[in-house]
Amino acid sequence: xxxxxxxxxxxxxxxxxxxxxxxxxxQVIFLSALIIAIxxxxxxxLNIVDGAFGYxxxxxxxxxxxxxxxxxxxxxxQELIALLQANLSRGAYNKLNNEKPMESRSQGELYNLVIExxxxxxxxxxxxxxxxxxxxxxxxxxxxxxxxGARLEFRSWLSPTFLTTPQSSKAEFxxxxxxxxxxxxxxxxAIAFALPVGVGAAVYLQEYANKKSFISRVIQTNINNLAGxxxxxxxxxxxxxxxxxxxxxxxxxxxxxxxxxxxxxxxAGLTMGILVLPLVIINxxxxxxxxxxxxxxxxxxVGATRWQTVWHHVLPNALPGILTGSILxxxxxxxxxxxxxxxxxxxxxxxxxxxxxxxxxALPIQIYQWTSRAQSEFQxxxxxxxxxxxxxxxxxxxxxxxxxxxxxxxx
Amino acid sequence: MQPAxxxxxxxxxxxxxxxxxxxxxxxxxxxxxxxxxxxxxIGPSGCGKxxxxxxxxxxxxxxxxxxxxxxxxxxxxxxxxxxxxxxEVRRRIGMVFQKPNPFPKSIYENIAWGARINGYKxxxxxxxxxxxxxxxxxxxxxxxxxxxxxxxxxxxQQRLCIARTIAIQPEIILMDExxxxxxxxxxxxxxxxxxxxxxxxxxxxxxxxxQQAARVSDYTAMMMLHGDTRSGTVIEYDRTDVIFTRPxxxxxxxxxxxxxx
Ligand SMILES: Nc1ncnc2c1ncn2[C@@H]1O[C@H](COP(=O)(O)OP(=O)(O)O)[C@@H](O)[C@H]1O
Ligand SMILES: [Mg+2]
Numbered sequence: 001x002x003x004x005x006x007x008x009x010x011x012x013x014x015x016x017x018x019x020x021x022x023x024x025x026x027q028v029i030f031l032s033a034l035i036i037a038i039x040x041x042x043x044x045x046l047n048i049v050d051g052a053f054g055y056x057x058x059x060x061x062x063x064x065x066x067x068x069x070x071x072x073x074x075x076x077x078q079e080l081i082a083l084l085q086a087n088l089s090r091g092a093y094n095k096l097n098n099e100k101p102m103e104s105r106s107q108g109e110l111y112n113l114v115i116e117x118x119x120x121x122x123x124x125x126x127x128x129x130x131x132x133x134x135x136x137x138x139x140x141x142x143x144x145x146x147x148x149g150a151r152l153e154f155r156s157w158l159s160p161t162f163l164t165t166p167q168s169s170k171a172e173f174x175x176x177x178x179x180x181x182x183x184x185x186x187x188x189x190a191i192a193f194a195l196p197v198g199v200g201a202a203v204y205l206q207e208y209a210n211k212k213s214f215i216s217r218v219i220q221t222n223i224n225n226l227a228g229x230x231x232x233x234x235x236x237x238x239x240x241x242x243x244x245x246x247x248x249x250x251x252x253x254x255x256x257x258x259x260x261x262x263x264x265x266x267x268a269g270l271t272m273g274i275l276v277l278p279l280v281i282i283n284x285x286x287x288x289x290x291x292x293x294x295x296x297x298x299x300x301x302v303g304a305t306r307w308q309t310v311w312h313h314v315l316p317n318a319l320p321g322i323l324t325g326s327i328l329x330x331x332x333x334x335x336x337x338x339x340x341x342x343x344x345x346x347x348x349x350x351x352x353x354x355x356x357x358x359x360x361x362a363l364p365i366q367i368y369q370w371t372s373r374a375q376s377e378f379q380x381x382x383x384x385x386x387x388x389x390x391x392x393x394x395x396x397x398x399x400x401x402x403x404x405x406x407x408x409x410x411x
Numbered sequence: 412m413q414p415a416x417x418x419x420x421x422x423x424x425x426x427x428x429x430x431x432x433x434x435x436x437x438x439x440x441x442x443x444x445x446x447x448x449x450x451x452x453i454g455p456s457g458c459g460k461x462x463x464x465x466x467x468x469x470x471x472x473x474x475x476x477x478x479x480x481x482x483x484x485x486x487x488x489x490x491x492x493x494x495x496x497x498x499e500v501r502r503r504i505g506m507v508f509q510k511p512n513p514f515p516k517s518i519y520e521n522i523a524w525g526a527r528i529n530g531y532k533x534x535x536x537x538x539x540x541x542x543x544x545x546x547x548x549x550x551x552x553x554x555x556x557x558x559x560x561x562x563x564x565x566x567x568q569q570r571l572c573i574a575r576t577i578a579i580q581p582e583i584i585l586m587d588e589x590x591x592x593x594x595x596x597x598x599x600x601x602x603x604x605x606x607x608x609x610x611x612x613x614x615x616x617x618x619x620x621x622q623q624a625a626r627v628s629d630y631t632a633m634m635m636l637h638g639d640t641r642s643g644t645v646i647e648y649d650r651t652d653v654i655f656t657r658p659x660x661x662x663x664x665x666x667x668x669x670x671x672x
Contacts, residue, residue, distance in 0.1 A: 296473075297470065298514060301505065
């Protein structure tokens with residue numbers, strides 16, 4: 001009988017205390033890691049929020065009070081048209097009228113036109129949210145000293161109008177409509193390509209291919225690695241294949257559309273589709289793997305073919321997982337910037353994308369362009385656009401979680 | 412053509428060996444399974460009982476490395492012949508698994524699905540009722556046919572799986588430790604049910620429970636690992652009362668009396 005010696009009495013107490021101490025130290029280390037993580041993430045978010053709201057100092061080229069007796073927003077359509085006629089040069093007026101007849105413009109559109117073309121608001125300086133909240137007096141002093149005659153107004157750069165107006169060269173009138181629509185088109189095309197192809201490939205790999213064979217293993221490894229390839233590489237691929245090689249198809253020339261080149265929504269969408277394809281495949285494989293073998297055996301046991309087993313049992317039960325994975329892939333696609341720049345997103349467009357064969361811009365591109373402008377008002381709308389992007393991402397992720405909870409099965 | 416007397420057995424193996432890759436899991440089995448009787452396969456774990464059972468309806472095909480040597484004859488036809496479709500084999504030889512595995516669907520659909528994919532053309536309601544009655548489950552579930560099969564108890568689920576198998580009208584029903592996940596009362600119900608079923612079906616059951624084999628089966632095949640090759644084979648096959656009262660092989664005697672190992 002070997003003798004086992006364990007600590008006794010006093011020694012034991014010290015030993016136990018030491019173990020607790022070690023545990024406590026580690027607990028503190030983990031907690032600090034968590035705090036650092038939360039802190040950096042909140043700092044990021046606060047920084048963006050800080051930029052998207054706050055005081056604006058601006059001035060008018062023409063004072064609204066001098067051009068009309070009534071406040072501008074109380075004028076009706078006819079009065080606004082008259083105002084435009086009176087204050088714009090004949091050429092400028094006719095040009096606008098040719099773009100869209102004045103009579104067919106709504107009161108809101110005409111009002112914006114008056115502000116933009118006659119009043120000509122000019123932003124002098126923008127102030128971030130936290131300064132605006134806590135140092136109002138200092139801001140007022142600074143404005144009255146540096147910009148005499150300027151007006152000061154608290155402004156939320158993120159607003160319903162911001163969402164619904166297209167791009168503009170003046171930050172005060174710019175919105176993200178075109179970019180949001182572009183992003184939605186892109187993600188739509190990407191997922192329309194990646195979902196069927198990805199799920200098909202996943203079903204083949206999981207249910208048909210011999211997983212132990214050399215070829216399967218090579219393919220599997222490659223898919224896993226492709227998921228980690230930097231996105232700009234996909235951009236180059238998209239440029240070479242979709243924009244250049246497939247130009248007749250992606251520009252729509254094949255379908256009789258002549259006014260575009262290959263740098264269309266379709267090219268960009270397909271590039272994004274390939275970019276998220278490995279993700280979709282891997283997620284779908286995981287979802288299919290999670291369907292227990294006992295269910296497959298049950299189906300085969302009553303004389304089902306492989307196809308019947310897959311179609312009636314494996315896929316329906318893997319569907320929630322597949323959908324969740326696809327939505328996460330969509331979130332990835334919606335935030336990607338580099339491949340879009342390579343494929344050739346447009347820098348300035350104001351028309352809504354109408355078909356897959358139109359030029360496009362997307363939210364991250366728009367944000368990238370605005371952040372690279374020096375004026376502080378562009379920084380502010382960039383912050384607002386980032387909030388829109390974050391909102392879209394949150395919505396997608398929340399949908400993924402809802403789907404998962406709703407359809408999750410217990411075995 | 413095979414001689415006519417082959418068909419006196421429900422199923423017959425000839426020099427059957429089953430491999431997983433290089434590994435020979437089951438060696439040289441020669442069994443003649445009687446029609447409309449219950450045959451039990453017993454033996455220590457890992458001796459290849461499940462492997463042998465799954466060979467009977469080609470469920471081993473799903474292990475890519477598995478292959479067989481020798482023959483399994485069903486009505487004189489080799490189940491592993493080139494012209495044989497394993498899907499058809501599984502329709503004729505149904506299987507009940509160790510852990511109840513109903514489909515995550517309604518009770519009704521659990522039975523209807525197998526029938527439908529096999530081209531059943533008759534009245535579905537009737538088939539569902541008949542199968543559930545045959546599996547002694549009808550009275551318990553007749554009011555909740557549209558409810559999920561997962562709401563049933565383990566024993567009920569297993570009887571549902573039996574009903575699902577009956578519904579496709581197999582000739583033989585294979586059961587791999589069908590009661591090992593169930594409590595004693597549910598086990599008893601399954602055993603009673605087997606006695607009912609053998610009027611119409613040939614049943615082959617794998618069990619690790621000696622009493623169960625002795626209670627329910629007419630014939631018993633005793634399997635054992637061969638010491639050197641780690642490969643299992645049938646060392647004795649006889650009427651159950653013979654196996655349990657006067658076995659010829661010393662190893663069988665040790666095993667059934669609990670002196671094994
Ligand atoms: N899918 C498989 N692949 C490889 N070897 C297997 C597989 N299934 C079973 N075996 C092996 O075959 C032998 C017999 O297993 P099994 O038939 O499950 O035994 P039992 O049912 O009698 O416990 C064991 O050695 C086991 O490891
Ligand atoms: Mg077994």
